[in-house]
Amino acid sequence: MRASFVKALVDLAERDERVLLLTGDLGFMAFEPFVERFPGRFFNAGVAEQNMVGMATGLAEAGFVPFVYSIVPFAALRPLEFLRNGPVLHRLPVRLVGMGAGFDYGHNGYTHFGIDDVAAVRSLPGLLVLSPAEARQVPSVLSTSASWPGPVYYRLGKDDRAEVPGLDGRLDPGGVDVVREGSGILLLATGSVAAEAALAGERLAAEGSSPTVAVVTRLAPTPVDALEELLSRHAFVVTVEAHFLAGGLGSLVAEVLAERGLPCRLVRRGVDEIPASAGMPHLLARFGLDRESLAATCRALRGAP
Amino acid sequence: MSAVHDARRIRRTVLDASYRAHVGHIGSCLSVSEILATLYRDVLQGAAPDDPSRDRFVMSKGHAALALYAALRLRGWLADGEIETFCGPRGGLGVHPEPGTAGVDFGTGSLGQGLSYATGAALAARLQGSARRAFVLASDAECNEGALWEAVMFAAHHRLSALVAIVDVNGQQALGYTKDVLDLEPLGPRFTAFGWDVVEVDGHDTVALKEALSRPASPGGAPRVVLARTIFGKGVSFMERRVAWHYLPMTAEQYAAAVAEVGGEEPSP
Numbered sequence: 001m002r003a004s005f006v007k008a009l010v011d012l013a014e015r016d017e018r019v020l021l022l023t024g025d026l027g028f029m030a031f032e033p034f035v036e037r038f039p040g041r042f043f044n045a046g047v048a049e050q051n052m053v054g055m056a057t058g059l060a061e062a063g064f065v066p067f068v069y070s071i072v073p074f075a076a077l078r079p080l081e082f083l084r085n086g087p088v089l090h091r092l093p094v095r096l097v098g099m100g101a102g103f104d105y106g107h108n109g110y111t112h113f114g115i116d117d118v119a120a121v122r123s124l125p126g127l128l129v130l131s132p133a134e135a136r137q138v139p140s141v142l143s144t145s146a147s148w149p150g151p152v153y154y155r156l157g158k159d160d161r162a163e164v165p166g167l168d169g170r171l172d173p174g175g176v177d178v179v180r181e182g183s184g185i186l187l188l189a190t191g192s193v194a195a196e197a198a199l200a201g202e203r204l205a206a207e208g209s210s211p212t213v214a215v216v217t218r219l220a221p222t223p224v225d226a227l228e229e230l231l232s233r234h235a236f237v238v239t240v241e242a243h244f245l246a247g248g249l250g251s252l253v254a255e256v257l258a259e260r261g262l263p264c265r266l267v268r269r270g271v272d273e274i275p276a277s278a279g280m281p282h283l284l285a286r287f288g289l290d291r292e293s294l295a296a297t298c299r300a301l302r303g304a305p
Numbered sequence: 306m307s308a309v310h311d312a313r314r315i316r317r318t319v320l321d322a323s324y325r326a327h328v329g330h331i332g333s334c335l336s337v338s339e340i341l342a343t344l345y346r347d348v349l350q351g352a353a354p355d356d357p358s359r360d361r362f363v364m365s366k367g368h369a370a371l372a373l374y375a376a377l378r379l380r381g382w383l384a385d386g387e388i389e390t391f392c393g394p395r396g397g398l399g400v401h402p403e404p405g406t407a408g409v410d411f412g413t414g415s416l417g418q419g420l421s422y423a424t425g426a427a428l429a430a431r432l433q434g435s436a437r438r439a440f441v442l443a444s445d446a447e448c449n450e451g452a453l454w455e456a457v458m459f460a461a462h463h464r465l466s467a468l469v470a471i472v473d474v475n476g477q478q479a480l481g482y483t484k485d486v487l488d489l490e491p492l493g494p495r496f497t498a499f500g501w502d503v504v505e506v507d508g509h510d511t512v513a514l515k516e517a518l519s520r521p522a523s524p525g526g527a528p529r530v531v532l533a534r535t536i537f538g539k540g541v542s543f544m545e546r547r548v549a550w551h552y553l554p555m556t557a558e559q560y561a562a563a564v565a566e567v568g569g570e571e572p573s574p
Binding site for chain 2: 043051053056059061062063086
């Protein structure tokens with residue numbers, strides 16, 4: 001979604017002169033379209049993410065809308081307290097962009113994995129957290145959040161080509177989009193791993209037992225009503241996320257189920273230990289997040305072999 | 306009326322309000338009284354706390370916010386009644402400045418963040434073609450924070466001459482003297498090496514402070530740091546240079562003795 005993000009940001013910056021772009025010295029072969037079009041609105045803050053978020057706070061107070069870019073852990077975790085005390089406390093429109101959600105940087109190892117950012121930022125009041133599932137969603141993700149008065153965290157994947165079958169770039173204002181209507185089981189996914197959930201849905205449909213598959217793009221504030229509508233008409237929900245089990249989509253769904261008293265059993269699929277570096281397909285399979293594993297999980301829930 | 310007089314009034318408010326609320330951080334407030342008096346009487350430009358063209362000010366050493374509140378009151382931006390809410394049971398002004406309080410451009414409390422806010426504010430002024438400046442008051446121990454030096458590097462690299470940092474060099478921190486905890490010296494040469502224009506002043510000399518804080522931007526565009534050499538607890542002899550007064554509240558006897566030294570001619574709420 002890197003190229004899609006930069007293209008959408010250029011479009012946004014054309015319409016809104018308040019938009020600035022700051023990077024923590026990352027974005028090789030990505031930002032050229034922005035830099036060429038708006039050289040005076042681009043700043044490389046150096047490898048200094050805390051100061052970058054702090055400066056964005058000062059810029060936003062004066063009326064700018066600074067986009068602040070780094071790889072997920074360096075965008076969301078390293079400067080977390082700056083985010084908390086700056087844009088969140090002051091309710092300022094700083095846009096934090098985390099690149100490489102999940103295992104996108106698989107061979108770079110745990111330091112580069114984006115598997116705990118949602119848990120870290122989801123508690124921050126007023127922070128809009130958007131986690132698109134495919135590059136086609138990115139323009140809508142940026143344009144619909146442009147007027148959000150407080151801070152936004154965009155959790156992006158690297159891949160610009162991968163698509164989630166059935167999503168077609170849609171983005172419901174409620175933050176949840178159904179890509180396949182089925183029955184009995186709801187596969188609920190966030191981020192680019194949603195493609196695996198959709199492909200598992202295709203496979204199960206071919207076997208005559210299609211689950212519903214939906215993509216959750218808005219992770220905070222929790223899209224409670226949209227989730228309740230889906231959860232209330234399924235007996236099982238399987239949450240699918242390239243993120244630690246604690247604090248991510250599965251936790252969020254558990255909160256909705258419990259607080260709304262819904263009779264739907266939750267099965268969470270996510271990361272449950274510190275992963276070693278490996279290729280993304282291997283890591284997805286390791287944590288049961290690939291299409292085969294997800295299909296098997298659904299078959300087991302239906303009592304099928 | 307003068308900044309010297311204002312500093313005395315700030316000290317008196319600090320003593321009165323912290324005694325009434327039974328809280329500490331008194332010594333830190335006393336060391337910055339002349340700095341804040343000079344800033345708010347003679348340096349900071351701006352007709353009102355919401356004037357977009359006002360100079361920005363970040364009280365990065367947020368634990369001395371009571372002295373800031375006293376200065377804002379002298380400026381006419383805080384009412385007497387608001388000072389009375391300091392550390393009150395139902396909220397109001399807190400130990401650290403919070404956004405939403407008139408005159409507080411940025412809430413602070415976590416050390417090492419304010420210089421980044423001010424750096425962003427100075428960059429914003431440049432981008433908007435505004436002559437406004439961004440001032441930040443940091444503590445010396447705050448320079449322990451690595452993130453502060455990230456901002457130091459950025460501001461120097463981008464020659465943000467609208468940025469003026471003041472470091473309250475009182476030589477103390479929560480648990481000891483800075484030279485014993487993490488020695489910061491030579492602080493001036495350190496900032497110079499990072500590309501800043503360094504001015505060292507007696508932080509209790511309002512004339513010297515005004516001159517240092519009002520100087521035109523350095524010709525090369527370097528950001529400026531004013532190292533204000535101060536005495537922790539200045540003005541109350543039994544608090545001066547005593548680490549304990551970072552946290553201690555005053556007893557009735559101590560309050561009476563402190564007021565007698567600072568001066569009682571200026572009753573404050």
